[in-house]
Each structure stands twice: as C-alpha cells, then as structure tokens.
Amino acid sequence: MKQLVLFFGLFAMISIQASAQKRSSGSPANYSTALGVRVNPYLIGFTVKHFITGPHAIEGIVSTNFSRQNNVTVTGLYEYNWNVFGKKEFVMYAGGGVHVGAYDRYDYYDNDLDRLDDGTYVTAGLDGIFGLEYKFNKIPLVVSADLKPYVNFSNGTHHVGEEIGGISARYTF
Numbered sequence: 282m283k284q285l286v287l288f289f290g291l292f293a294m295i296s297i298q299a300s301a302q303k304r305s306s307g308s309p310a311n312y313s314t315a316l317g318v319r320v321n322p323y324l325i326g327f328t329v330k331h332f333i334t335g336p337h338a339i340e341g342i343v344s345t346n347f348s349r350q351n352n353v354t355v356t357g358l359y360e361y362n363w364n365v366f367g368k369k370e371f372v373m374y375a376g377g378g379v380h381v382g383a384y385d386r387y388d389y390y391d392n393d394l395d396r397l398d399d400g401t402y403v404t405a406g407l408d409g410i411f412g413l414e415y416k417f418n419k420i421p422l423v424v425s426a427d428l429k430p431y432v433n434f435s436n437g438t439h440h441v442g443e444e445i446g447g448i449s450a451r452y453t454f
Contacts, residue, residue, distance in 0.1 A: 317451030354382035406433040421453040
C-alpha cells in the first residue's frame with residue numbers, strides 16, 4: 282500500500298507541474314515550479330513547490346518513514362518567500378499547512394517497537410515550515426534545508442523532535 286500511495290503522490294505532483302503557469306513577476310525565486318526529493322535520517326519523500334503569485338508558493342510533500350514502522354504522510358503547505366544575503370540565489374521561506382497520515386500501530390515506548398495489532402490508523406494535523414534554499418544559476422537545481430515541526434490532532438505522537446528537519450533537492454522548471 283505504501284508504494285501505491287507514493288506512486289499516486291508522484292503522479293499528482295507531475296500533474297501539478299504539467300498544468301503550471303509561468304511564474305509571475307515579483308517572485309524572489311528564479312523558477313516557477315520545482316520537483317524533487319526531501320530526506321532526513323528517518324524520512325524520504327517527494328516534494329513539489331510551485332509559485333502561485335509573487336512571493337507566495339505552495340508545496341506538497343508525500344513522505345514515508347523507512348525504519349521499522351510503515352507509514353505515509355501527505356502534506357500541503359503555503360510558503361511566503363523572500364531574498365536574503367543580498368543575493369537572488371538565496372531565498373528564505375516560512376509558512377504552514379496541514380497533513381494527513383496513515384500509520385501502522387506499534388508501541389512507541391517499547392525499544393523493540395512491538396506491534397500492538399495488525400491495523401493502521403489515520404490522523405491529521407498542523408504543520409509549520411521555515412527554511413532556506415539556494416538556486417544554482419547554471420543548472421536547473423534548487424537545494425534547501427528546513428525545519429518542519431508538526432502536531433497530530435489524534436492518535437500517535439506529536440513530533441517536535443527527530444523528524445522535523447529535512448533537506449531537499451529539486452529540479453526546476
């Protein structure tokens with residue numbers, strides 16, 4: 282199931298890019314849409330960022346935890362972007378959004394991560410994001426590092442620790 286959700290997430294991101302309009306003037310970034318991967322020591326996922334007007338962008342992330350537990354999280358974010366360091370290549374961004382995740386049930390407090398049952402649960406929550414990106418001039422690549430803390434409304438834990446940081450590499454259009 283995890284592979285199916287990741288496939289549909291990637292398909293949705295490519296569809297968004299296919300219908301993307303050219304960026305409007307006033308955007309601090311040198312691209313209109315970027316598609317790539319986001320990783321940290323615990324998560325891997327696909328990400329797409331699209332500038333809708335001026336410094337306003339939306340980002341979608343479909344990620345999974347590749348350790349013992351299986352899960353898939355879909356996140357939608359709004360981001361405000363601005364140039365920093367007096368260079369057009371550097372863009373800082375901040376914003377927030379929501380996520381929905383499907384997770385295997387397991388015991389968070391057992392070092393062996395024993396399964397509590399064979400089911401999964403679904404939960405939603407709020408996300409924040411704050412990061413810095415660099416757009417290369419000679420190649421269509423943007424790299425970024427960010428902090429993305431989130432809290433689940435129900436079931437499971439509230440993550441403000443190990444999974445909040447990430448780095449991304451995206452191909453720009």
